[in-house]
Amino acid sequence: MTAAAPKLRDPSALDAFLAEIDGVPTVLDPVVVRRRSRDFFWYSPVLNAELKDKAADVMVSPRDEAEVIRVAAAAARHRIPITPRGGATGNYGQAVPLAGGILLDMLALDRIAWSKPGIVRVEPGAKMHDIDAALRPTGWELRMHPSTKRTATIGGFVAGGSGGVGSVTYGGLREPGNILAARVVTVEETPRVIELRGDAAQKINRAYGTTGIITMLEMPLAPAWPWVDVILACDTFEAAFAAGKAVARADGVVKKLLTPIDTPIPDYFGPLKPACPAGKAVLLAMIAEPSLEVFRDIVAPFGTITHEEPTDEGAGKVPLYEYAWNHTTLQWLKADRSVTYLQCLFPPDRLEETVFAMRERFAEDLVAHCEFIRFAGSVTCSALPVVRYTTKERLDEMIAVHEANGVLIANPHVVTLEDGSRHKRADADQIGFKAEVDPYGLLNPGKMRTYVPRAG
Numbered sequence: 001m002t003a004a005a006p007k008l009r010d011p012s013a014l015d016a017f018l019a020e021i022d023g024v025p026t027v028l029d030p031v032v033v034r035r036r037s038r039d040f041f042w043y044s045p046v047l048n049a050e051l052k053d054k055a056a057d058v059m060v061s062p063r064d065e066a067e068v069i070r071v072a073a074a075a076a077r078h079r080i081p082i083t084p085r086g087g088a089t090g091n092y093g094q095a096v097p098l099a100g101g102i103l104l105d106m107l108a109l110d111r112i113a114w115s116k117p118g119i120v121r122v123e124p125g126a127k128m129h130d131i132d133a134a135l136r137p138t139g140w141e142l143r144m145h146p147s148t149k150r151t152a153t154i155g156g157f158v159a160g161g162s163g164g165v166g167s168v169t170y171g172g173l174r175e176p177g178n179i180l181a182a183r184v185v186t187v188e189e190t191p192r193v194i195e196l197r198g199d200a201a202q203k204i205n206r207a208y209g210t211t212g213i214i215t216m217l218e219m220p221l222a223p224a225w226p227w228v229d230v231i232l233a234c235d236t237f238e239a240a241f242a243a244g245k246a247v248a249r250a251d252g253v254v255k256k257l258l259t260p261i262d263t264p265i266p267d268y269f270g271p272l273k274p275a276c277p278a279g280k281a282v283l284l285a286m287i288a289e290p291s292l293e294v295f296r297d298i299v300a301p302f303g304t305i306t307h308e309e310p311t312d313e314g315a316g317k318v319p320l321y322e323y324a325w326n327h328t329t330l331q332w333l334k335a336d337r338s339v340t341y342l343q344c345l346f347p348p349d350r351l352e353e354t355v356f357a358m359r360e361r362f363a364e365d366l367v368a369h370c371e372f373i374r375f376a377g378s379v380t381c382s383a384l385p386v387v388r389y390t391t392k393e394r395l396d397e398m399i400a401v402h403e404a405n406g407v408l409i410a411n412p413h414v415v416t417l418e419d420g421s422r423h424k425r426a427d428a429d430q431i432g433f434k435a436e437v438d439p440y441g442l443l444n445p446g447k448m449r450t451y452v453p454r455a456g
Contacts, residue, residue, distance in 0.1 A: 013078040014057055017102075020074040024067045025108075027059040036085065037103055041093040043329060044340055046392055046413040051093045056083060056103035063108045065185065065193070065215040072191040072213060075102055075442060082187060083444045084209035086125060086156025089148035091326060093415045094160040094208040098446035106155055109215060115140070118221050119180060124155020124214045129313060132224070140221040143170045143178060147325035150313065155214045158182070162206055162410070163382070165286070165321045166222070167373040168248055168258050173205050175374075180220055184212030186437040194437065203433040208417060208447045211430050212437040225254055225288035227311040229320035230295070231275045232283040234303035237262040237368055240281040241355065243302035247285065248372040248379045253295055254288035258372040259324040262359070265367055265386055268331045269323055275307035284324050286311060325384065328369050332386055340389045342366070342398065345408040348378035354407050355381060362398055364388070416449045 018026060027033055037055040041047040062068045075082050081101030088095045097103055109123040112134055120140075122131060129150040132141045144166030146152050152161075158179060163172030173179055182201040186192045194212065196203060204211050234240040240260035248258050260283050266276035276282050283303070287295045289310075296305065313319050323331060329341040346354050359368045366385040373382050389395065392413075399409050414420050417430075434443070434451050441453030 010078075013080055017074045017078045017080055018058070020077070021060065021067075021070050024071060025061040025063070027061075028057075030055070033057070033059050033103060036088070036105065037083075037095075037097055039088040039093060039095045040091045041096060043091045043326070043333065044413045045389055046395070047093050047415065050415065051096050054093075054096050054098055055100070056097040057100045059103040059105050061105040061108055065109070065183075068104075068109075068185050068213055068215055069191045069193070071102070071104065072185050072187045073189060076187050076189045076191070076440060079440055079442065081442050081445050082213070084155075084159065084213055086153035086159070087127065087148070087151045089146065089152045089156065090160040092160070092208075092412055092420055094444075094447070095156070096415075097444075098415070101442075104213065106214075107153065109155075110153075113216065115221075119218060120221055121181075121216060121218045122154055123216055124158075125153050126155075128152050128154055128157060135221065136224045139224055141224040142166070143220055143222045144173075147321050147327035149321070154217055154219065158205055158217060158219075159207060159209050159214060163373060164325050165257050167371070167382070168255055169374065170222070171374040171376075174202065175376075177220060179205060179217070181216075181218035182212075182214055183216035184214055184437065186212060187442050188437075188439060192437075203430050206417075207430050207434075208444050210417070210438065210444045210448045210451070211434045212443070225256075225290075227256060227286045228289050228292055229307065229309050229311050230285040230287055230292075230305060231272070231307035231320070232285065232299050232303045233275070233277050233280045233306045234283065235280065237281040237359070238356070239302045240283040241352070241370065243283050243299045244285075244370070244372050245351075245379070246298050246302075247287075247295060250294070250298060253291045253298070255286065255291070255295075256288075257284060257286035257321055257324055259284040259328070260368075260370050260372075261328060262368040265328060265332060265369060268335055270331070270334075271318060272307070272320075272323060277306070284320055286320060325371060329384060329386055338389060340387045340395075341384050341412065342387055342395075342402070343410040343412050344381075344383040344385070344402060345375065345410070346370075346381045346383065347406045347408075348375065348380040350406060351380055354405055355383070357405060358402055358407060359385075361401065365390075365394070365398060416447055418448070418450055 034055040083097040109125040
C-alpha cells in the first residue's frame with residue numbers, strides 16, 4: 001500500500017501561497033503539472049498501479065536559493081506539501097507527489113559555483129553530463145553517475161540514488177568521502193540555510209528530498225581518463241561473471257564499469273546486438289585506455305572481445321553505460337512491458353555462492369544481471385536481475401528467499417524509504433534531522449512513514 005500522506009487542507013491556501021511567491025516561475029496547467037509529477041516508477045507494475053494518478057497542484061521553478069527560501073517560507077505558512085524534483089529519472093516514485101501541493105522543479109539551479117582539483121561545488125539542478133563536460137578540460141570528472149547520466153541531475157542522484165557507473169572503484173554514495181558537503185533550506189515560516197559537511201551530509205543522501213531542500217553540493221572528483229567501451233562475449237554467465245570478478249579484483253586496472261549479463265537480455269540491446277551473439281552471456285566494461293592491454297590479458301581465458309570503442313556521449317550516440325545498471329531493464333522493457341526487476345546486494349564473503357544459488361532457484365522467474373562494486377572495502381556485486389513478473393505475491397516470495405539467503409534487497413516496488421531500504425528502516429540521523437528542518441512534515445510527505453511531525 002502507498003503510505004498515507006496529508007492532502008492540501010484548504011484549496012484557498014494555494015492562492016495565498018501563489019500571491020506570496022509572485023515573480024517566481026510557476027505552472028498551473030494540469031496537463032503539464034501531471035506530466036512533470038511522474039518519474040520512472042512504471043518500471044514496477046506494483047508502483048504503476050499505485051502512483052499513476054498522483055500529481056501536484058502546481059509546479060514552481062525557483063531560479064536561485066533566494067527564491068527557494070521564499071517558496072519554503074510560503075509553503076510553511078500555508079502548510080502546503082513540497083516535493084522536490086530534479087531530472088525525475090528515478091524508479092521508485094521519489095519525485096511523485098503523494099499529497100498534491102507543490103512540485104519544486106530545481107532544474108534552473110544548475111550552476112557550477114567553483115571547482116578545483118578533486119572537488120566541485122555545484123547547484124543541484126545541474127545535469128551530471130553537463131558537469132562532466134565542463135570539468136573534463138581540467139582533467140577531472142564525477143566519481144560515479146547513474147546510467148541516466150545524460151538527463152539526471154546531481155541533486156536528484158544524491159537525494160534518490162545510491163551508486164552506479166564508477167562504483168566498481170569508489171563504492172556507493174554512502175561510502176565516506178563520496179559526498180563532501182550539502183547546503184539545504186529548511187521548510188519553516190522563517191527558513192534557515194544549513195551547511196552539512198563530511199558525514200553530516202549523509203543526512204540528505206537517498207532521503208527523497210524529505211530532509212531539506214538541497215541548494216548546493218560539494219562532490220569529490222576522479223581523474224578523467226579516456227574511457228573505452230568493451231563487450232566480452234562468453235559461452236556462459238559463469239564465465240562472464242568470473243571475467244568481471246577477475247578485473248574487479250585487479251587493483252592496477254583502471255575501470256568504471258563491469259557488468260555481467262545473462263542471455264537472453266542482450267537480445268534486446270538493439271544497435272549492440274551484432275556484438276552480442278545469440279545465446280551468449282556478455283560482460284560490459286568501461287576501461288581506461290592505458291589499462292586495455294592488461295584487461296585483454298585478464299579476460300582472454302573467459303571469452304571473446306566483440307566490441308571495443310572509445311566512450312562517446314555525443315548527440316545521437318549511445319554510450320555502453322546506457323545498457324548497464326537500470327538501463328539494462330529498460331532495454332527489455334522497450335519491447336516487453338511485462339518484465340520488472342529487483343535490486344540486490346550480495347554478501348562479499350559468499351558472493352558466487354549466493355549469485356548462482358539465486359539464479360538457479362529462480363531460473364524461470366529472473367535473468368541474472370550483476371554490477372561489480374566495492375562495498376565497505378570489499379569487492380561484491382549489486383544486481384538488477386530482470387524479473388518475469390506474474391504476481392505481487394510471487395515477487396514478495398522471491399524477495400523473502402533472497403533475504404533468507406543473506407542477499408540484501410532494496411525493494412523497488414515500494415514508495416517509502418523504510419520499506420525500500422536494505423535495512424528496513426530510515427536512518428536515525430535522517431529522522432532526527434527531518435524533525436529539525438521539516439517540523440510540519442511538508443517535504444515529500446508519505447515517503448518517510450516513521451516520521452511524526454513535531455508541529456501542527
